[in-house]
Amino acid sequence: MGRSVLVTGGNRGIGLAIARDLAEQGHSVAVTHRGSGAPEGLFGVRADVTDSEQIDAAFKQVEEHQGPVEVLVSNAGMNDDTLLMRMSEEQFTKVVDANLTGAYRVAKRASRGMLRAKFGRFIFISSVVGLSGGAGQVNYAASKAGLVGLARSLTRELGSRNITANVVAPGFIVTDMTDALTDDQRAAALAQIPAGRYGEAPEIAAAVRFLASDEAGYVNGAVLPVDGGLGMGH
Ligand code: NDP
Numbered sequence: 001m002g003r004s005v006l007v008t009g010g011n012r013g014i015g016l017a018i019a020r021d022l023a024e025q026g027h028s029v030a031v032t033h034r035g036s037g038a039p040e041g042l043f044g045v046r047a048d049v050t051d052s053e054q055i056d057a058a059f060k061q062v063e064e065h066q067g068p069v070e071v072l073v074s075n076a077g078m079n080d081d082t083l084l085m086r087m088s089e090e091q092f093t094k095v096v097d098a099n100l101t102g103a104y105r106v107a108k109r110a111s112r113g114m115l116r117a118k119f120g121r122f123i124f125i126s127s128v129v130g131l132s133g134g135a136g137q138v139n140y141a142a143s144k145a146g147l148v149g150l151a152r153s154l155t156r157e158l159g160s161r162n163i164t165a166n167v168v169a170p171g172f173i174v175t176d177m178t179d180a181l182t183d184d185q186r187a188a189a190l191a192q193i194p195a196g197r198y199g200e201a202p203e204i205a206a207a208v209r210f211l212a213s214d215e216a217g218y219v220n221g222a223v224l225p226v227d228g229g230l231g232m233g234h
Pocket of ligand 1: 013125177178
């Protein structure tokens with residue numbers, strides 16, 4: 001059955017791969033963007049996840065276009081890496097505001113419709129770094145770890161209403177975000193990955209496809225790593 005899906009940050013990178021995959025499954029898929037416009041064949045709504053009013057307006061457009069959001073993929077995220085000693089409070093709060101508070105904002109807005117429909121799938125895109133930590137990433141890692149607590153609390157609050165909340169924790173995936181790393185950083189990461197290669201965005205989409213499905217109704221509060229074995233043990 002086709003569901004109404006919203007993917008935040010679905011205009012490029014991992015989010016776009018997720019949106020395209022879910023659209024291929026027959027779902028109605030909307031994506032948020034911040035001015036780039038909608039990718040070909042997808043319904044786009046403009047929203048910055050740091051702004052509740054923009055989120056509300058975006059949800060209204062999605063509701064008019066394809067009905068209340070039944071599957072929310074909270075994917076929008078950013079990083080601003082530097083060692084703690086050099087990290088300003090603004091750098092810390094900016095990343096947490098986008099990655100964690102942003103996820104709270106969209107989840108809260110989506111929960112209304114899910115409760116009414118007695119069906120929902122929340123999927124939060126975290127990171128291996130949220131579980132293992134990363135030097136120079138106290139802001140990013142804290143925000144990504146926070147998504148686990150957020151999802152598991154949602155599971156406890158809404159689990160009896162046929163609503164699931166799960167986390168996907170990608171490892172090193174080739175996108176604009178990882179293109180910004182230095183060759184040394186890329187080589188160091190590769191040396192730690194048992195799979196011996198970087199991941200591709202469609203590999204994250206495949207995990208999301210499962211968690212979004214009706215068949216995944218008994219998977220709740222889970223953290224699914226998709227990282228080539230990088231974070232084993234968490
Ligand atoms: P990209 O940098 O390629 O894309 C980031 C996306 O998030 C863009 O669509 C961007 O929109 C959007 N975004 C960022 N900030 C905001 C905001 N305030 N409001 C709305 N949208 C925003 O990153 P990836 O595709 O690599 O990453 C996607 C997610 O996966 C992120 O949460 C990231 O942390 C996570 N992740 C990525 C990994 C990787 O190796 N690539 C590993 C682990 C996790 P815009 O185009 O407008 O800038």
